Amino acid sequence: MEVKSLDRAPGAPEPSPLELDERALALQERARGFAERVLMPLEEEAERRGGRLPDDVVAAVKREAIEAGLNGGLHAREHGGQGWTLLEWALVEEQYGRTTNAIHWHVPNAYNVWTHASAEQIDRYLRPALRGELKDAYAVTERDAGSDPSAITASADRTDSGFRLNAEKWFVTAGDVAAVYVVMANVVDGSERLPTLFVVDRDRPGVEIVSNPAYTHNYPEGHPTIRFRDVELSEQDVIGGVGGGDELQRSWFTEERLGIAARCGGAMWRLLDETVAWARRREQGGSRIYDHQGVSFPLADSAADAAAGRLLTLTVASLADSQADPKVVHHKASMAKLFTSEAAWRCADRCVQAFGGRGYLRSNVAERLLRELRVDRIWEGTSEIQRLIVARGLERRGVERILH
Numbered sequence: 104m105e106v107k108s109l110d111r112a113p114g115a116p117e118p119s120p121l122e123l124d125e126r127a128l129a130l131q132e133r134a135r136g137f138a139e140r141v142l143m144p145l146e147e148e149a150e151r152r153g154g155r156l157p158d159d160v161v162a163a164v165k166r167e168a169i170e171a172g173l174n175g176g177l178h179a180r181e182h183g184g185q186g187w188t189l190l191e192w193a194l195v196e197e198q199y200g201r202t203t204n205a206i207h208w209h210v211p212n213a214y215n216v217w218t219h220a221s222a223e224q225i226d227r228y229l230r231p232a233l234r235g236e237l238k239d240a241y242a243v244t245e246r247d248a249g250s251d252p253s254a255i256t257a258s259a260d261r262t263d264s265g266f267r268l269n270a271e272k273w274f275v276t277a278g279d280v281a282a283v284y285v286v287m288a289n290v291v292d293g294s295e296r297l298p299t300l301f302v303v304d305r306d307r308p309g310v311e312i313v314s315n316p317a318y319t320h321n322y323p324e325g326h327p328t329i330r331f332r333d334v335e336l337s338e339q340d341v342i343g344g345v346g347g348g349d350e351l352q353r354s355w356f357t358e359e360r361l362g363i364a365a366r367c368g369g370a371m372w373r374l375l376d377e378t379v380a381w382a383r384r385r386e387q388g389g390s391r392i393y394d395h396q397g398v399s400f401p402l403a404d405s406a407a408d409a410a411a412g413r414l415l416t417l418t419v420a421s422l423a424d425s426q427a428d429p430k431v432v433h434h435k436a437s438m439a440k441l442f443t444s445e446a447a448w449r450c451a452d453r454c455v456q457a458f459g460g461r462g463y464l465r466s467n468v469a470e471r472l473l474r475e476l477r478v479d480r481i482w483e484g485t486s487e488i489q490r491l492i493v494a495r496g497l498e499r500r501g502v503e504r505i506l507h
């Protein structure tokens with residue numbers, strides 16, 4: 104069979120089978136430039152400093168992000184965001200996944216739940232967040248309610264002026280630096296418990312950070328435990344209506360899981376870039392270590408994982424953009440998160456092995472990613488919970504709809 108030669112510069116990437124329009128390709132290029140020029144050079148300093156970069160460096164990252172038009176990607180333009188599709192957003196997250204130490208957390212942004220906020224809440228919290236002037240944090244998990252959020256005990260009792268919140272929330276990402284918390288609590292209405300999201304300013308009386316433990320990764324922000332004791336709230340502090348918490352939570356999960364899947368794909372890309380380059384130049388026993396199949400075959404397995412995971416992730420993002428059944432998208436986003444987070448973890452482990460002793464140095468990207476990728480199999484629902492969601496999808500929506 105004759106193989107046709109293509110009119111393309113040597114080394115140029117293959118044309119993408121996904122239909123990325125000019126806008127998406129330009130955005131991808133901008134995000135790539137930002138990741139390589141602004142974020143990557145800061146990684147080792149961030150690692151040495153336990154994830155916390157100096158204030159002037161953080162301010163410069165924010166400024167560069169805003170100048171590159173990367174702040175508030177999924178938020179509406181009229182609120183100060185970029186109005187991207189999920190596919191465009193996934194392409195940007197993929198670039199962030201190629202970097203370590205989550206320095207991209209400094210790119211001004213806010214949780215998607217603010218889309219359901221009142222005009223006053225949008226002015227007070229969302230717009231400043233997208234300008235990089237304040238941070239939000241999202242508090243659902245509790246000591247006895249993790250994989251099963253229906254077990255939360257946080258309560259908001261009705262009072263004459265609104266509600267009285269009592270809760271203790273665990274693992275609140277950015278809870279140590281956030282000015283505002285979005286807190287899931289049950290509004291107590293007679294015998295009913297109505298899951299509801301509340302907006303709580305950090306400086307309200309009764310809000311207290313009770314511990315801020317160290318974790319495996321060195322990221323810019325902590326994940327503290329926060330107590331809310333008799334915090335007085337009004338009707339204006341509810342987001343999405345009383346009893347609307349569970350539904351908002353589901354759309355949050357779909358988006359966050361796609362983001363994790365995209366970043367894990369980016370992580371595999373970077374890991375393979377660095378490790379293939381290393382294995383091709385490292386010689387032991389008179390030959391390149393890349394010539395040992397014990398080194399190159401695990402990398403080939405990870406390349407197959409990375410390519411399959413990328414296709415799955417971008418396809419699900421595109422499906423979500425096309426207004427497909429949100430329930431099917433929910434199952435598929437879980438499948439993408441499950442596959443890519445497990446694959447990225449295997450990939451990081453294989454790459455550390457290929458680097459030998461150097462793979463155990465904190466200055467090595469594979470070492471940092473090995474630690475950092477671990478949590479992607481835990482947060483936003485563990486791998487076991489993703490398997491439950493996929494299994495439920497196979498049963499309820501049918502095998503074909505979940506696979507194709």
Ligand SMILES: Cc1cc2nc3c(=O)[nH]c(=O)nc-3n(C[C@H](O)[C@H](O)[C@H](O)COP(=O)(O)OP(=O)(O)OC[C@H]3O[C@@H](n4cnc5c(N)ncnc54)[C@H](O)[C@@H]3O)c2cc1C
Pocket residue numbers: 241242243244246248249250251273274275276277318326478481482483484485486487488491
């Ligand atoms: C660094 C970090 C940041 C986080 N940030 C946030 C945040 O910002 N906001 C927030 O609300 N939460 C956050 N979380 C919490 C996170 O979402 C939970 O840790 C996660 O959902 C798991 O809950 P858990 O830790 O209580 O584990 P558990 O639910 O106790 O699970 C323990 C083990 O049991 C397994 N298991 C549980 N139920 C089942 C089941 N039905 N079938 C099979 N296996 C099961 C789990 O898979 C897991 O392996 C964060 C966590 C971490 C580590």
